[in-house]
Amino acid sequence: MTADNNVHSSSMSFRQEHSRKRTLIVTAVEAEREAVLRGLGGQKDVDVLAGGVGPIAVAAKTAAALAAANYSLVISAGIGGGFAGQAEVGSVVVATESVSADLGVETADAFLSFEELGFGTTRFQVNTGLVQSLTAALKAAGLTVASGPILTVSTATGTAEHAAALAARVPGAAVEAMEGYGVASAAHNLGIPFIEIRTISNQVGPRDRDAWRIGDALKALQSASTVIAEVLI
Numbered sequence: 259m260t261a262d263n264n265v266h267s268s269s270m271s272f273r274q275e276h277s278r279k280r281t282l283i284v285t286a287v288e289a290e291r292e293a294v295l296r297g298l299g300g301q302k303d304v305d306v307l308a309g310g311v312g313p314i315a316v317a318a319k320t321a322a323a324l325a326a327a328n329y330s331l332v333i334s335a336g337i338g339g340g341f342a343g344q345a346e347v348g349s350v351v352v353a354t355e356s357v358s359a360d361l362g363v364e365t366a367d368a369f370l371s372f373e374e375l376g377f378g379t380t381r382f383q384v385n386t387g388l389v390q391s392l393t394a395a396l397k398a399a400g401l402t403v404a405s406g407p408i409l410t411v412s413t414a415t416g417t418a419e420h421a422a423a424l425a426a427r428v429p430g431a432a433v434e435a436m437e438g439y440g441v442a443s444a445a446h447n448l449g450i451p452f453i454e455i456r457t458i459s460n461q462v463g464p465r466d467r468d469a470w471r472i473g474d475a476l477k478a479l480q481s482a483s484t485v486i487a488e489v490l491i
């Protein structure tokens with residue numbers, strides 16, 4: 259194969275360059291998957307998978323899906339908790355990076371991440387161009403949008419103290435959820451571009467399930483999915 263065969267025209271848009279392949283969107287639960295499908299409105303070349311709650315279940319399901327078809331983009335999509343001052347309930351957040359926020363060791367003095375322990379990475383950066391184009395399109399569609407690190411945890415936060423500890427651990431942390439890093443890990447293993455998008459159902463902090471606004475978050479997820487169809491697929 260000559261070098262020319264490897265050259266992708268710089269004038270080609272992300273969609274044009276990847277138009278021959280499919281997009282995989284991974285949610286945790288069926289209610290999120292149905293909201294995404296409503297937003298996509300019959301869009302072709304996209305598969306939507308409810309991969310289960312938590313990073314391990316969703317990573318396994320995502321890896322199995324990626325092994326079965328040819329994808330050019332993987333999206334982790336769903337509801338999430340917003341950190342105070344970063345993401346309000348009902349808003350949309352586009353990940354600049356997906357961070358496994360509790361992969362490490364808790365000592366008497368501090369939390370040590372996998373990086374600090376020399377065990378590898380806990381952060382997958384998202385392509386800046388993808389973040390910027392999706393964020394701009396979501397804003398143009400009238401949605402309240404932010405971008406920043408989205409944390410993946412295996413144990414959801416239920417106290418103000420732990421919320422503050424996570425916000426200090428990852429400066430600028432916008433959202434806490436439970437799947438993005440697992441989806442990102444499966445995509446990374448195959449060199450497939452990844453992005454995460456969350457719509458905010460609650461504030462991260464003291465446990466108060468009565469305060470969750472899951473319906474509003476699912477409506478925002480449906481609206482955001484319409485934009486995803488226009489911009490990324």
Ligand SMILES: O=C(O)c1cccc(C(=O)CC[C@H]2O[C@@H](n3cnc4c(=O)[nH]cnc43)[C@H](O)[C@@H]2O)c1
Binds near residue numbers: 311336411
């Ligand atoms: O029962 C609770 O107090 C509780 C608190 C936080 C999360 C849960 C879940 O069962 C989360 C399930 C599901 O929702 C996503 N999600 C939404 N908000 C958050 C959050 O603040 N922290 C972590 N995950 C959140 C998550 O991605 C899961 O798919 C229950």
